[in-house]
Amino acid sequence: xxxxxxxxxxxxxxxxxxxxxxxxxxxxxxxxxxxxxxxxxxxxxxxxxxxxxxxxxxxxxxxxxxxxxxxxxxxxxxxxxxxxxxxxxxxxxxxxxxxxxxxxxxxxxxxxxxxxxxxxxxxxxxxxxxxxxxxxxxxxxxxxxxxxxxxxxxxxxxxxxxxxxxxxxxxxxxxxxxxxxxxxxxxxxxxxxxxxxxxxxxxxxxxxxxxxxxxxxxxxxxxxxxxxxxxxxxx
Numbered sequence: 418x419x420x421x422x423x424x425x426x427x428x429x430x431x432x433x434x435x436x437x438x439x440x441x442x443x444x445x446x447x448x449x450x451x452x453x454x455x456x457x458x459x460x461x462x463x464x465x466x467x468x469x470x471x472x473x474x475x476x477x478x479x480x481x482x483x484x485x486x487x488x489x490x491x492x493x494x495x496x497x498x499x500x501x502x503x504x505x506x507x508x509x510x511x512x513x514x515x516x517x518x519x520x521x522x523x524x525x526x527x528x529x530x531x532x533x534x535x536x537x538x539x540x541x542x543x544x545x546x547x548x549x550x551x552x553x554x555x556x557x558x559x560x561x562x563x564x565x566x567x568x569x570x571x572x573x574x575x576x577x578x579x580x581x582x583x584x585x586x587x588x589x590x591x592x593x594x595x596x597x598x599x600x601x602x603x604x605x606x607x608x609x610x611x612x613x614x615x616x617x618x619x620x621x622x623x624x625x626x627x628x629x630x631x632x633x634x635x636x637x638x639x640x641x642x643x644x645x646x647x648x649x650x651x652x
Contacts, residue, residue, distance in 0.1 A: 432445075520533060566585070
């Protein structure tokens with residue numbers, strides 16, 4: 418018996434497209450789309466179903482067991498996340514909804530404690546989306562160009578990584594955010610041809626060394642955010 422999925426936007430029957438071993442993409446003729454995870458039968462067939470990353474066992478030269486996250490698998494999951502964000506960026510969702518979804522996907526994929534997006538309003542950087550900070554702070558926390566690590570990344574137009582922010586005098590805490598004692602921080606500016614659009618931040622409580630593919634992952638997300646912002650602001 419065929420399972421019919423109706424569009425949550427217009428009610429029409431949606432077409433399904435297999436994306437990978439984990440998901441099916443549902444597409445409606447009205448332009449709405451969404452993802453659905455594979456059914457339980459697939460989970461039985463694929464033992465790694467719904468697992469973002471997994472370890473493999475390797476024998477080192479001394480004969481000991483070495484457990485390590487497979488970089489290839491991590492990069493595969495990053496590609497899937499980037500595909501989802503790309504579709505969000507070009508969708509008809511409101512910008513705030515897109516930004517919030519992006520920080521949630523970014524935090525989950527990188528395994529960080531918080532991800533936030535600040536947008537430039539022409540005078541200041543304004544917090545527009547966050548995963549762990551209090552939502553009441555959105556739209557209220559503002560940074561001047563060059564203020565804090567975020568403002569510095571925006572002013573210098575380059576990514577800034579700090580392993581321990583407690584040792585960096587540029588770091589600034591906001592009482593409105595009710596911040597924990599975060600340790601590592603990565604700020605990546607969202608820029609196009611010298612024009613500032615915002616900054617994407619990720620932070621962790623425990624120290625974190627960002628791998629090369631993770632740094633690239635953040636830079637690609639920043640570019641996708643740029644597209645989402647420009648489309649909606651028509652610039």
